[in-house]
Amino acid sequence: MNKKPVNLGNNISFFDVFDLGMENRTGTYVIHDEKLTIVETSASPSIPYLLEGLKNLEIDPSEIHYIIVTHIHLDHAGGAGLLLKQCPNAKVIVHPRGFRHLIDPSRLIAGARLVYGDDFDRLYDPIYPIPEDRLIVKQDGETLEIGKRTLTFYDTPGHAKHHFSIHDSLSNGIFTGDTIGIYYQDVEEFDFFLPSTSPNQFDPDDMLHSLKKIEELNVSLIYFGHFGKSNNPSLVYSEIKKWLPVFVETGKEIYLEHKEMTLEELTPLISENLFGKIKAYLSEKNIPSNHKVYTILKLDIDVCSMGLADYFIRIENKK
Incomplete structure (x- = not known):
């Protein structure tokens, strides 16, 4: 390479x-x-x-x-x-x-x-x-x-x-x-x-x-x-403002449904849900399901989902 x-x-x-x-x-x-x-x-x-x-x-x-x-x-x-x-x-x-x-x-x-x-x-x-x-x-x-x-x-x-x-x-x-x-x-x-x-x-x-x-x-x-x-830059700001609530709400919904779960158990549930939403968006934009972006996107969403699970666990522990 x-x-x-x-x-x-x-x-x-x-x-x-x-x-x-x-x-x-x-x-x-x-x-x-x-x-x-x-x-x-x-x-x-x-x-x-x-x-x-x-x-x-x-x-x-x-x-x-x-x-x-x-x-x-x-x-x-x-x-x-x-x-x-x-x-x-x-x-x-x-x-x-x-x-x-x-x-x-x-x-x-x-x-x-x-x-x-x-x-x-x-x-x-x-x-x-x-x-x-x-x-x-x-x-x-x-x-x-x-x-x-x-x-x-x-x-x-x-x-x-x-x-x-x-x-x-x-x-x-x-x-x-x-x-x-x-x-x-x-x-x-x-x-x-x-x-x-x-x-x-x-x-x-x-x-x-x-x-x-x-x-x-x-x-x-x-x-x-x-x-x-x-x-x-203006597009960057608007896209992050659009997607960040999607990430947070997805993590929150899964967490509230499964508060008894550990970080390791929550992460794949959040990832599957969030990845599905992003894939649906890309599909609407005519990005095929075998597009090369999905390789790195899956890895990123797994890590992002771990961060979301960790965030809500931290909030709960502060109560």
Whole structure:
């Protein structure tokens, strides 16, 4: 597998790093400025593809100044420690809540093993700790000058509490990680976006608050972690506002019917119901049932359903 980097304009390149071994799943952005900056590393099995992408751009890893991870979920930051071994002059920029987990990733690893079980090693191993002196924390509203542009970091919880989004002054674009969802570019017939409600810090109110925060910046472009650039922010906002209540209400209905069930028992019930609603929507849009998007969509909805079940269990436990 190999795809050449794409020039997105504004001196930003983008290439596929084949997260989970899948095309159009997770990408890495390269901001070409005086201080060369990367946004998102994906997991460690993606690092060879990332290094190949840099090679295709004629970039030596020693030229990289900053590696930014929007949040510390392993499909965005799991490979940061491995990549850093190839980038002697780089520092990793992380949300304040993610800082200690990159120094000691043991809890990240344990949590991912619970979700992915026997597949963990194949999908995410190895995960290396990052030395504290190679990390930079950015608080809400703080900036980073990398040359002709200013990057501004915004605390944007909802998908996770350790999540920030990064506004780029030159393109008037924003790197949103998973905060305002996933862009399924496998669906070429129309722009298809869904929220990402994965465990264990999903909060729909926080997600909508973060979406509003981004909306008020009046950005021109959205750079998704999954997958690529959208030049239609207003459509992104409206689609997430449409689908997030569907996700939450589906999870709530199943939970209220089966309060006695465990997380493991609730998840497949929510997933089946939610997947059915999404499939019906896509069918109305003339997307066939054997379309390639369903491979990754099924995986995503399983994880999102686990996050929904976890959310309602947490609410119940707080009573």
